[in-house]
Amino acid sequence: MRVDLAALVSAWPFLMKGLWFTLEITLVGVSGGIVFGSLLAVARLSQNRLLSGFATAYVNLMRSIPLILVIFWVFFLVPWAIGWFTNHGRPVAVGASLTIFVTFVLFEAAYYAEIVRAGFRSISPGQYSACEALGLSKLNAYIYILFPQAIRNVLPILLTQTIILFQDTSLVYVISATDLLGAATKIAQRDGRLVEMYLTVGVIYFIFCFAASQFVKQLQDRLSYGAR
Numbered sequence: 653m654r655v656d657l658a659a660l661v662s663a664w665p666f667l668m669k670g671l672w673f674t675l676e677i678t679l680v681g682v683s684g685g686i687v688f689g690s691l692l693a694v695a696r697l698s699q700n701r702l703l704s705g706f707a708t709a710y711v712n713l714m715r716s717i718p719l720i721l722v723i724f725w726v727f728f729l730v731p732w733a734i735g736w737f738t739n740h741g742r743p744v745a746v747g748a749s750l751t752i753f754v755t756f757v758l759f760e761a762a763y764y765a766e767i768v769r770a771g772f773r774s775i776s777p778g779q780y781s782a783c784e785a786l787g788l789s790k791l792n793a794y795i796y797i798l799f800p801q802a803i804r805n806v807l808p809i810l811l812t813q814t815i816i817l818f819q820d821t822s823l824v825y826v827i828s829a830t831d832l833l834g835a836a837t838k839i840a841q842r843d844g845r846l847v848e849m850y851l852t853v854g855v856i857y858f859i860f861c862f863a864a865s866q867f868v869k870q871l872q873d874r875l876s877y878g879a880r
Contacts, residue, residue, distance in 0.1 A: 666838075666839060667832065670831050670832040670835025671832045673829070673832075677753065677824065678818045680753045680756065681756035681760045684753075684756075685760030688765075689760070689761040689764030689768055690764070690765070692762070692765035693769035694772075696708055696711070710762065714762035714763075719823055720823050720826060723752070723824065727746070730746060730754075748827050756821075760817055764813065767806050767810055767813060770806055771801070772802045774806070779801065783797055814864070815864045818857075819857065825837060832853055833853055836850060
């Protein structure tokens with residue numbers, strides 16, 4: 653197999669544009685997923701059965717459905733639903749980018765919720781009693797005392813889930829979004845360079861994921877050493 657380096661060089665700017673969109677998806681999915689997931693985690697721990705039941709049902713539903721199916725649902729069904737609720741009579745254009753951002757936040761929140769909930773459960777019950785003794789409201793107790801401890805306890809797992817999220821962004825190509833894999837696919841189909849493009853994308857994914865996994869490993873070692 654003869655590798656055309658000139659073709660790879662000419663395709664590089666387009667690949668980098670796709671990589672940037674992949675990183676945007678990851679950033680939005682992580683930030684929105686952790687925020688929404690933390691709310692779900694608190695709801696699951698709530699004494700309110702209705703609130704806890706809703707959060708539990710949501711988490712179990714999202715964790716039982718493939719991400720690619722959720723992408724299709726949001727991309728094809730949500731425009732129809734918005735059109736129906738607003739009496740437009742036809743689907744309302746949502747756009748691939750907005751669809752992807754919303755999908756990843758909603759989907760990843762279910763996974764981050766379970767991770768954050770495990771973090772809350774790892775906190776000593778005495779911490780909860782101390783917050784009550786100090787007269788802190790539940791909101792202030794979670795924000796200033798409990799949430800920072802919970803995140804610290806599960807930080808390596810949160811980062812590992814983020815690596816998985818980064819890999820899952822490759823699924824957005826099914827709605828013709830130009831992420832890293834989508835950009836490589838379009839170039840490969842245009843120039844007939846399937847092997848070169850997919851090898852290049854594989855190397856890029858490997859570099860990012862391997863570097864992130866090594867960082868997680870070092871972080872675990874530091875946290876384990878600090879806990880001794």
